Every structure is written in structure tokens, then in C-alpha cells.
Amino acid sequence: MHELSIASSLIETAANHVPEGNTLQGVHITVGDLSGICAESLDFCFSIVAREKGHPSARLIITPIPARFHCRMCLKDYEAASVYHTCPFCESLERDILEGDRFTIDAIDVEEINHV
Amino acid sequence: MCETCGCPEAKNPTFGHAHHHPGTATITVGEDVLSKNNLYAEKNRALISSRGIFSINIISSPGSGKTTLLEALGHHFGQDMTVIEGDVQTTRDAERIIRSGSRAYQIQTNGACHLDAHAVGHAMDDLDLTGCRLLVIENVGNLVCPAGYDLGEHEKMAILSLPEGDDKVLKYPALFSRIQGLIINKIDLRDYLDFDMEKAINECRSLNRQFDVFKLSAKTHEGVSKLTDYLEQRMDSLKAS
Numbered sequence: 001m002h003e004l005s006i007a008s009s010l011i012e013t014a015a016n017h018v019p020e021g022n023t024l025q026g027v028h029i030t031v032g033d034l035s036g037i038c039a040e041s042l043d044f045c046f047s048i049v050a051r052e053k054g055h056p057s058a059r060l061i062i063t064p065i066p067a068r069f070h071c072r073m074c075l076k077d078y079e080a081a082s083v084y085h086t087c088p089f090c091e092s093l094e095r096d097i098l099e100g101d102r103f104t105i106d107a108i109d110v111e112e113i114n115h116v
Numbered sequence: 117m118c119e120t121c122g123c124p125e126a127k128n129p130t131f132g133h134a135h136h137h138p139g140t141a142t143i144t145v146g147e148d149v150l151s152k153n154n155l156y157a158e159k160n161r162a163l164i165s166s167r168g169i170f171s172i173n174i175i176s177s178p179g180s181g182k183t184t185l186l187e188a189l190g191h192h193f194g195q196d197m198t199v200i201e202g203d204v205q206t207t208r209d210a211e212r213i214i215r216s217g218s219r220a221y222q223i224q225t226n227g228a229c230h231l232d233a234h235a236v237g238h239a240m241d242d243l244d245l246t247g248c249r250l251l252v253i254e255n256v257g258n259l260v261c262p263a264g265y266d267l268g269e270h271e272k273m274a275i276l277s278l279p280e281g282d283d284k285v286l287k288y289p290a291l292f293s294r295i296q297g298l299i300i301n302k303i304d305l306r307d308y309l310d311f312d313m314e315k316a317i318n319e320c321r322s323l324n325r326q327f328d329v330f331k332l333s334a335k336t337h338e339g340v341s342k343l344t345d346y347l348e349q350r351m352d353s354l355k356a357s
Contacts, residue, residue: 002228002229002230002260002261002264005228005232006149006150009149009150009152009153010149012152013145013147013149013151013152014145017143017145019143022141025140028142029149034289034290034293035264035290036260036261036263036264036288036289036290036291037264083286083289083322083323084286093318093319093322094321094322095322096325097293097323101290101293103148103149103150103264104146104147104148104149105145105146105147105148105149106144106145106146107142107143107144107145107146108142108143108145109140109141109142109143110140110141110142110143111139111140111141112139112140
């Protein structure tokens with residue numbers, strides 16, 4: 001739902017890092033499964049906003065990060081496709097989140113304007 | 117050809133653009149996507165903290181009783197409380213808060229589904245915060261988008277009301293993993309609805325170790341004093357620090 005405004009701030013942040021005389025070609029981001037971001041929707045919004053804001057060749061490269069938990073009962077770590085999944089070792093839902101809420105812009109690809 | 121990026125001259129099979137495309141470069145950024153919002157949020161937090169004002173950001177579904185709860189808080193805190201109201205349209209909610217005795221400022225988001233720290237910062241600039249001890253930001257009714265935006269509050273609180281059902285916590289992990297307070301509202305309806313409060317609390321504990329629980333009815337005021345006591349205590353400890 002808010003992916004449009006996120007796409008806007010992504011482009012803005014990325015554009016700030018583009019050296020003079022270069023164009024923005026790609027934006028690499030990491031999206032955790034628990035971050036509440038819909039990657040497909042973000043990708044769609046990004047393509048529109050990029051064009052609107054004068055970066056028509058910029059594309060979004062998304063690295064998804066699955067949710068990882070630490071079980072408070074059996075003390076083992078596990079990966080889960082959904083928050084509904086209990087610990088695969090002891091079936092407990094008592095857990096701490098280790099990974100999955102990350103939402104970062106990692107790098108940008110740029111190209112020199114006058115390069116032949 | 118490089119199979120990953122389609123460039124014509126991949127000599128080095130290692131991706132990550134270790135191979136050089138003439139005229140191109142990859143630049144490390146390493147920032148939170150919402151870093152700009154977070155900067156505004158830090159500025160907001162510094163401003164209100166320096167003035168000894170404790171702030172909460174209330175997030176919930178539409179119809180969960182946010183404004184009714186704020187009216188109850190308005191009767192208790194009066195002019196000590198200022199509310200920043202985020203609403204898609206209309207100033208109806210702000211008018212209700214003012215009638216309850218507190219101050220209110222309305223941000224009409226004109227369609228946006230959440231408040232951001234920049235908009236809240238502008239509201240703070242416009243507000244006269246003299247005498248204010250508690251700043252409540254009532255976010256747009258939505259359990260998804262507001263969760264990701266730090267507004268500069270000291271604590272996030274979520275309201276879950278009995279008619280919504282006890283299964284909402286795990287459906288919205290981004291929100292319930294980040295809250296410091298879980299308010300279960302409309303407990304005056306507990307005899308008519310199958311809402312298992314312990315289930316909702318336990319599911320929230322599965323995402324989040326540190327939050328306080330307030331079971332209350334904003335309508336009958338049952339349980340509201342536990343929340344006002346908690347807020348008083350937080351306001352005093354902020355003032356003391």
C-alpha cells in the first residue's frame with residue numbers, strides 16, 4: 001500500500017549517491033520477509049517513479065531475506081517461511097526474531113553519460 | 117555474455133560486478149531505505165525530549181477505538197496532552213479531541229496510508245507545545261504501512277479491539293514486533309465475542325519480548341486508569357531525566 005512512497009524515497013536516496021556525469025542504472029536493496037514490504041508491488045512502483053523522476057533506465061534488484069528465529073524453548077535457530085510456523089524442532093512459538101525485518105538500500109549501479 | 121546482468125564481456129564469472137563494465141560502476145550505499153524519514157524522526161524525538169514531553173504513536177485498524185480512547189485520555193490529561201491526528205480526510209477526529217479538553221492538530225494525508233516523520237515535524241513546528249507533557253500521534257487507521265515509519269515517538273502502541281478477532285497479531289508481524297504497548301480495547305464486549313486475549317498476548321510475545329498490556333474499554337473507561345498511570349509514570353521519568 002505504501003510501496004509508492006517507499007519507491008519515491010528509494011529513488012531519492014539512490015540519486016543522492018550518483019556521481020556527476022553518471023546515470024542511475026540499478027538500485028540493490030535487501031527486503032526482509034518481516035519488513036512488511038511487498039517486493040512485487042515495490043518493483044512495479046519503482047519502475048513508474050524512476051521514469052517520472054528522470055531515471056528511466058534504473059532497475060530494482062531485490063535480495064529477499066527469509067525470517068530467522070531463535071527458539072526460546074529448545075534454544076535452536078531456524079528459518080521459517082511464515083510467522084505462523086512453529087519451531088521445527090520442538091513446535092514452540094516462543095521465539096526471538098534474529099533476521100527478517102531488514103529493509104536496506106545496499107548499492108547502486110551507475111554509468112558514465114558520455115561513455116561509448 | 118554475462119548470464120546475470122546480460123553485459124557482453126563477462127570475463128570474470130564472479131558476480132557482484134567484480135568484472136568491470138567500461139564506464140560503469142557499483143557504489144556501496146548501505147543505508148536503511150527509510151533513512152531520510154529516520155533522520156526527521158530523530159530530530160522530532162530530540163525536540164520533544166528536550167522539552168520534557170513524552171510521546172506515543174498509536175497504530176490500529178480503522179474503528180478500533182483510537183479516537184474514543186483519546187477522548188478518555190483527554191478527560192484525564194486535559195491541556196497536558198496534545199494530539200496530532202493523522203486522517204485521510206476530514207477534521208472530525210481533531211474536533212472530538214478538542215471537545216474532550218485536550219489540544220489537537222489535524223494532518224490530512226489526502227489519501228496517504230500513513231504518517232511520516234517529515235509531516236509530523238511540520239505539525240510540531242505549527243503547534244504551541246507550551247505546557248504539553250504528553251504528545252500523542254494518532255496514526256492513520258491501518259495495521260500495515262504505519263509500522264515501518266518512525267515518527268520520533270518514544271513508544272509505539274497498537275490497539276487491537278475485540279470485534280477484530282484474536283488472530284490479528286501474527287497477520288501483522290511488522291507492527292506487533294515493534295510495539296512497546298498492546299492495548300486491547302472494547303473489553304466491555306468480552307461476553308459477546310470469542311476473542312481470546314491470552315492467545316493474542318502470547319502471539320505478540322512470540323514476536324516481541326518487551327511490551328506492556330492494557331486491557332480496557334475506552335467507552336466505559338474500565339481499565340483506562342492503568343494506561344493513564346503508566347503514561348504518568350513515563351512522563352515523570354522523562355521529565356526527571
